[in-house]
Amino acid sequence: MKKILNLKRSLAVISLLLVTMSCDIDEVNREVQDTNLVYTSVVGYEGLINYAYNSLYYFYGKLDGIGAQELGTDLWWSESYLAPYTQYGSELTTTQGQNRVFWDGFYAAVNYSNLAIYYADKVTDYTEDQKKAKVAEAHFIRGWSYLQIVEQYGGVVLRTLPSSIDSEKENFPIRSSEEKIYELILSDLEFAAENLPVSQGTERGRASKKAALGMLAKAYLQRTRLGDEVTYATKALAVAKDLIDNQVAYGCALYTSDPTTSGYAKLWDGLNNKMNTEFLFLESIDPVLETLANPEGSNRGRTRQYYEMDLRHVGEDWGTTQSEDQWYGRANSRGLKPTKYLLTEIFTPEKDPADTRFENTFFTEYYNSRRSGSSFQNWTLTANVINKYVKDPALVGHVIKGTLGTYTEGQVHYGGKTNFYGFVRASQHSNMVDNDNDGWLDGLSIFTPNYAMTASEKYSLPFLIVTPDEMFEPNGKWVTATSLGGLGAYYKDCHPSLNKFSSIHWIFNNQRWMGDVPILRLGDVYLLAAEAVLRSGGSQTTAAEYINTLRKRAAITSRENEMIIAPGEVTLDFILAERARELAGEQVRWEDLKRFGKLNNAYLNVTNPDITGFVDGKHIIRPIPQTFLDAIGNADEFGTNGY
Template sequence: MQKIMKKIYYKFSLCILLGIGISSCSLDEWNPSTVDVETAYTNRGGFESLINYCYDGLYYFYGKVDGIGAMEMGTDLWTNVTNTESGFILYNSNMNPQLGTLNTIWGGMYATVNYCNTAIHYAPMVEGYTEAERNVKVAEAHFLRGWANWHLVEQFGGVSLTTVPSTETDRASQNNPTRSSEEEFYNLIISDLQFAAANLPDRTSAERGRLTKKAAYAMLAKALLQRTRLGDQEEYARLALEAAEELINNGDKYGAALYESDAQRSGFGKLWDGANNKNNTEFLFLEAVDHIDGRNPENWNRGRTRQYYLMDAKTTGAPWGMQENDAWLSRANSRAFKPTKYLLTEIFEPVADPADTRFKESFFYAYYNATWSDKVVSSGMVNTYGKNPNLVGHVIKNTAATGQSQVEGGRAINHMGLVNMVDNDGDGWLDGLSVFAPNWTMSAAEKADLPFWIVDPADMFDAEGKWVVAGSSASAIYDREVYPSLKKFSSLEWVYDRQNWMGDIPIIRLGEVYLIAAEAALLSSNDVNKAQTYINTIRRRAAVVGRQSEMEIDASEVTLDFILAERGRELVGEQTRWYDLKRMGKLNPTYLRQTNPEILFFDPAKHSVRPIPQPFLDAIANPTEFEQNENY
C-alpha cells in the first residue's frame, strides 16, 4: 500500500489534547510525545501526522451503517426489513436526540473539524516548508474541514461553527457554544474548498487517497450546488457549473476520465469492476482502504456496506440452495434495507433487457446454489412455492467453489457462481440458478414452470406500493424477504470473507460531476442543451456499444425531476440521496408518500434536519440558549 496508508491511520501521541478521547496514539515516523503541543505541530513531521489524521472521519461514515442511514434512508429509494435505523427510514419516534447514530455522526464530524482547525492554526508556524509547500499541505485540512462542516450543516442545520482548535479555546467558550446560520456555514465551506482547489496538486502518483485538485473541484461543485437551496440560486449554480466544468474539460490534467463502453461491457460496468477499484479514473474523492497490511482505523473490519442490503439468504433462500455465508453476496445476518417499488420499477426500467446496464451492474438479482452439493426439487418445495409438479426431482446444480479473491496476494474464498454455470438442459437459464428476483414482472406460467424460485414486483408489493406483509397472502411471508441486493461494493477481487470487502469506496465520482453540471446548467440559465449533453454522456456510457443511441434523450425531456431520477440510476446506494431530495425540495410528505408509501410520519417542519444529540446538550453549560432543533 502507498505511503499514505502507512501514516494516515496511526494516531499521533498528542491527539488526546484535541479533546475527543483518543486513548491509543502513535506516530509512524516521528514521535512528539515528550514535547509540548506547539513544538510538536510546528515540527514538519508532527504537522504532517496531524494532517494525515484529518482523514480519519471518512472511515466512520462511508461504508458504515451510520452513514448509510443518514444519507440513503428516509428517501424514495429504500425502506426497511427490520427496525434497524428505523428513525432514519420511517421518521418515527426512533428519530430522537437519544439516537446513537446521530451522536456518532456529530462527534465524528466535530472531531474532524477540530483536527483540521488545529492544522490550519499551526500551519504558519511549521518549520522547513516554503510557502507553496505549506499551502499544499494545509489545503488538505481546509478541504476536510469543508467536508465535515458540509455534513454538519446538512444533517443538523445551523449549529456551532468553530474555527479555533480546542487546544486554543478557553473552557468557558467550549462550555457555552453558540449557533451560526446555515449561510455562515456555507461561506466557510466554500472558502475552504476554494482554497483547496487553488492549492492542492493537480494529481499525485505516490499516495492513493491523498487529496488532489480533482477532489477539490468535485467537492466544491457539490457544495455550491447544495447551497442553492438557501437562495441566490442562479449565482451559486453558475459557480457550481464552473467548478464541474473545470473537471469535465480538463480530465487529462487532473487524471479523471469516464470508462468507455465496448461490445462486452458498459463503461458503467467497468467502473465497478474490481480490477479497476484501486486505480479508478472515475473516483475523484475516495476512502482508500489498505488491503495489504490492514492499516485502517478498524484494521480489517471494513466494507460491510453490502451486508445491510442483502436479501435473506440465511433462512428464506436456504430451501433453494442459498446460504448465509456466501462470500460474494456477503453475510445475511445484518440485512436492514431493501429497495422501494419506485426504485425497482420507475427509477429503473422494469424490462428484462434494457439498454441501460445500471440495474444489472448495481444489483444482485440472480442467486445461485451455494450449498456445495446439488439441490433436488422436492414435492414440498413444489407445494410451498406454487411450482408445477413435473419439477419434482429437478436438479439445481451446485455452483460453489473456491476462488481467488484478492488481486494482490491471491487469497482463496468460497462462493457461488464458480462451477456448473451452464445451461445443459437448454431452457435458456443457468442450471445452478436457485432464486431469481428481477425488477420486471414475469407471467404466472413462467413462475410456475421454471425450475427456480421467482419473486418479482407483483409478489414483493401490494396494491399501494408497500412491501407485502406476512399474512397478506400465502406466500407473502417468503416473498417479503426476497429482493435485489446492492452489489456495488462486492467485486470479487476485494472480498476477503463474508463480511469484509477491502475495496476503496468512492465518495464523489466523475459520473456525479456530469450530473451536477447538468443540474447547475438548468438552475443558472435554463441551458437545456448543455444539460442534455452532459446527461447523454452519462447515459451513453451506461449502455454497451450498439445500444447507446437508445439511451439518448431529447432536450425536451431535460427537467430537474429527470435529473433527480437519473441521479437515482447512477448513484443508488452511494450515500447521496437524502441531500439530493433536500436540495431539490422533495423532502415533503407528498413526494415521499408517492414514492415510498411506507413513510407515514414525515413532518417538514421537523425532519429536514436531525435532532441535536442529547449527550452534547447534556455536556454544555447553556443548553437552553443553544436550543434543540425545532419540534424534537
C-alpha cells in the same frame, strides 16, 4: 506505498513525540508546550492531517454514514433495520446511536482540521508552497465535513478554532445560520481548489485538485437551496465545466464503452478499483494482509451486507448459503430494501434494457452455494419447499446444480505482497450450464428481477421467482407477513441486493470487502453540471449534452443511441431521477432530496409510501445528540432541532 490514513500509526507518532519531548520542557504549561512542539514539527503536523482524514473510514462503507446519508429517502426501506432513519418513528431521538456517531465523527474531523489550520504557520520546515498544499488538505476536510453537518443538522455550531484554544465557545456554543456555515464551506473548498496539487502521487485517498473542484461544484449547487440560485448555480457550472473540460490535466476520465462492456460496468470492475479514473475522492483501503493499514484493520467494506436479501432463511430453502458464499455478503440483518419507485420507475422494468446501470447496481440472480467438503453440493427440491412456496408439484425431486467454487480467475495482486486472493468461495464458479435447455442456468436458486413475469413461469420454473408483483402491494408498499395469503412472510425478504461494493476481486470474507470506496465520482460532476445549467438559466440543449455523455457510457456501443434523450426531456425532475440511476447507494440521496425540495411528506408518500411518520418542517434535519447537549452549559438555549 505509504499509508496516509492509518490511525494507529498517527497515534504512535504523536504519542512518541510527546514522550520524548516532555523531558526537556519546563513544568509550567507543559501540556500546551508539548502540543506546540508536536504540531510544529513536520512529522507531528502530518500526523495531525492524517487524523483529520480518519472520519472517512467510519462513514463510507459503514453503517453510520449510510443511515444518515442514504436512508429516509425515496430509494430504500426497512421494516426494522435502521428504523429511525427509514421510518421517522419515535426512535429517531436525541439519543439515537448512529446519529450521535455521525455528529461526533464529523465534528472530530472539523477539530483536527482546525488544529492543522491553526498550527500551519508555526511549522518551520515547509516551503511556502508545501505549507499551502498541506494546509489545503485541512481546509478541504473541514469544508467537506461541514457540508455533511449542515445538510444533516441545519444551522448549528460553527467552529473555526481548535477546542483547546476556544474553550469558552465549546462550553457555551452559539448557533450559526446555514448561510454562515456555507460561507466557511465555500471559502475552505475554494482555498483547497486553488492550493491542492493536481496529484498526490501514490498516496491514494489524499485530496487533490480534482477532488476539491468536484466538491466545490457540489457545495455551490447545494447552497442554491438557501437562495441566490442563479448566482451559486453559475459558480457551480463554471467549476464543474473546468473539471469536465480538462480531465486529462486533472487526471480523471469516464470509462468508455466497447461492443461487449459498458463504461458503467468498467467503472465497478474490481480490476479498475484501486486506480479508478472516475474516483475523484475516495476512502482508500489497504488490502494487503501483512499491513492492513486501515482503522479497524480488515473490518472494512460492510456496505454490501446491509443491502442483502435473505439468503439465510428463504435462501437456504433453495440452496443458497450466506456462510459459504462469500461473494453476495452476509445478510445477518435482513437489511435495506429498494423501493418500488427505485426498481420500476427509476430503472426501466424490462428484461434487456440498453441501460446497464441496473444490472451493475444490483444482484438479481442467486445460485446454489451448498458445499460438500471442498466441492459444491447439488440441492434437491423437497415437497415441503414446493408446497411452502406454492410451486408446481412436478418440481419435487428437481436438482439445482451446485455452483460453489474457489475464485481463481482474474486475480489481482496488490503492493507486491502475498494476500488473500484465491481463497474466495463463491457461487457461479462451477456447473454454470443449461443441460435441460430451458433457457436458464441449472444452478439458479432465486431470481429477483425488477420486471414482471407470467404466473406460469413463476409457478413452473425450478427456482424461486420474486418479481415486483410479489415484493409490493398494489399501493406501492412492501408486502408484509400477512400479504398474498401468507406468502408475504417469505417474499418481504426477497429483493435485488446492492452489488456496487461487491466486486469479487476484493472479497475478504462474506462481510468484509477491501475495495476502495468512492466518495465523489466524475459521473456525479456531469450531473451537477447539467443541473447547474438549468438552475442558472441555461439551455436544455447544453444540459442534455452532459447527461447524454453519461447515459451513452451506460450502454454497450451498439445500443448507445437508445440512451440519448432529447433536450426537451431534461428537467430538474429528470435529473433527480438520473442521479438515482447513476448514484443509488452511494450516500448522496439525502442531500439530493434537500436540494431539489423533495424532502417532504407529499413527495415521500408517492415514492416511498411505507414512510408514514415524516413531519414537514421537522424531519428535514436530524436531532442534535443528547451527549452534546449534556456537555454544554446552555442546552436549553441551544435547542434539540425540535426532537
